Amino acid sequence: MSEIHKFIFDGMPVRGSLVKLTDAWQEILRRRASNSHGGAFPQPVRQLLGEMAAAGVLMQSGIKFNGALVLQIFGDGPVKVAVAEVKSDLRVRATATIVGEVPADARLSAMVNLHNQGRCAITLDPQDKFPGQQPYQSMVPLFGDRGEKLEKLSDALEHYMLQSEQLDTTLVLAADDKVAAGLLLQRMPVEGTRNLAGSLVSQENEAQIGADEDFNRLSHLAASLQRDELLTLDVDTILRRLFWEEPLARFVPQDDDPVPRFECSCSEERVRGMIRGLGREEAESIVAERGDIEVGCEFCGRQYRFDAVDAEQIFAAGEHPLPGTSAVQ
Numbered sequence: 001m002s003e004i005h006k007f008i009f010d011g012m013p014v015r016g017s018l019v020k021l022t023d024a025w026q027e028i029l030r031r032r033a034s035n036s037h038g039g040a041f042p043q044p045v046r047q048l049l050g051e052m053a054a055a056g057v058l059m060q061s062g063i064k065f066n067g068a069l070v071l072q073i074f075g076d077g078p079v080k081v082a083v084a085e086v087k088s089d090l091r092v093r094a095t096a097t098i099v100g101e102v103p104a105d106a107r108l109s110a111m112v113n114l115h116n117q118g119r120c121a122i123t124l125d126p127q128d129k130f131p132g133q134q135p136y137q138s139m140v141p142l143f144g145d146r147g148e149k150l151e152k153l154s155d156a157l158e159h160y161m162l163q164s165e166q167l168d169t170t171l172v173l174a175a176d177d178k179v180a181a182g183l184l185l186q187r188m189p190v191e192g193t194r195n196l197a198g199s200l201v202s203q204e205n206e207a208q209i210g211a212d213e214d215f216n217r218l219s220h221l222a223a224s225l226q227r228d229e230l231l232t233l234d235v236d237t238i239l240r241r242l243f244w245e246e247p248l249a250r251f252v253p254q255d256d257d258p259v260p261r262f263e264c265s266c267s268e269e270r271v272r273g274m275i276r277g278l279g280r281e282e283a284e285s286i287v288a289e290r291g292d293i294e295v296g297c298e299f300c301g302r303q304y305r306f307d308a309v310d311a312e313q314i315f316a317a318g319e320h321p322l323p324g325t326s327a328v329q
Contacts, residue, residue, distance in 0.1 A: 004057060
């Protein structure tokens with residue numbers, strides 16, 4: 001089963017976590033491959049989405065937030081957008097929209113950043129919003145301080161954490177068709193509470209960026225982890241090989257700790273709400289042209305179909321509005 005493990009280093013301001021998505025990741029790929037409209041993603045896209053799913057779980061598990069963390073990569077390449085969404089209980093889903101041919105050896109820039117227009121965005125969407133409350137979003141470009149294109153998702157996210165959160169972060173990611181995995185190390189702030197919701201950064205914390213010897217040493221060890229090792233070795237072996245001389249203390253998983261798993265939040269009620277948002281005239285014109293209204297979920301592949309009778313019931317007089325979003329992704 002998919003698993004996540006958290007740890008700290010005794011006496012050092014460094015925390016870490018390691019995730020391995022197996023059944024959850026395989027289910028995402030299985031559903032996409034069985035989708036008659038889209039079919040399986042090209043291999044480079046599968047690798048990107050797997051790394052995004054692992055990174056999303058790592059980031060969501062490290063914050064106290066009741067809602068969805070949405071990681072998006074988009075730009076001007078053949079992959080219009082890639083999305084991984086992780087809820088606070090670690091339900092995960094991921095998908096991508098492809099508008100052109102993806103070369104078999106495509107790296108990040110070839111997929112989404114041909115002309116340095118690519119962006120990485122992280123959105124925190126609270127489950128229970130206050131009146132007028134909007135999701136918190138932060139965005140960084142997919143190039144470094146000197147304008148160089150970033151070729152690895154981990155580099156883009158480390159850049160994001162440094163720019164947006166002022167936190168030293170080391171991230172190692174890997175994915176194939178069986179496992180999506182990630183290792184994260186992060187220097188804890190000197191004072192105050194830090195999270196992705198954007199609390200103010202203290203001058204003391206900002207001054208320590210890049211200067212902590214313990215973090216730099218541990219970061220160097222973590223960066224030595226090879227892709228094949230991350231994908232094939234068990235968690236105990238990975239941590240022992242990397243940090244066998246360090247005072248690593250692991251948190252013992254509790255029975256009620258969330259476990260990463262695939263689950264899609266689409267539903268017929270949400271699709272009905274989306275159709276109602278189109279308006280009666282638009283919905284009737286679609287039915288007249290095509291015979292029914294068909295909506296497919298890009299995340300899980302489920303198809304929703306509504307004929308003329310169904311559409312009329314949606315707009316029937318006196319029907320109460322159904323809960324849900326105005327769009328299904």
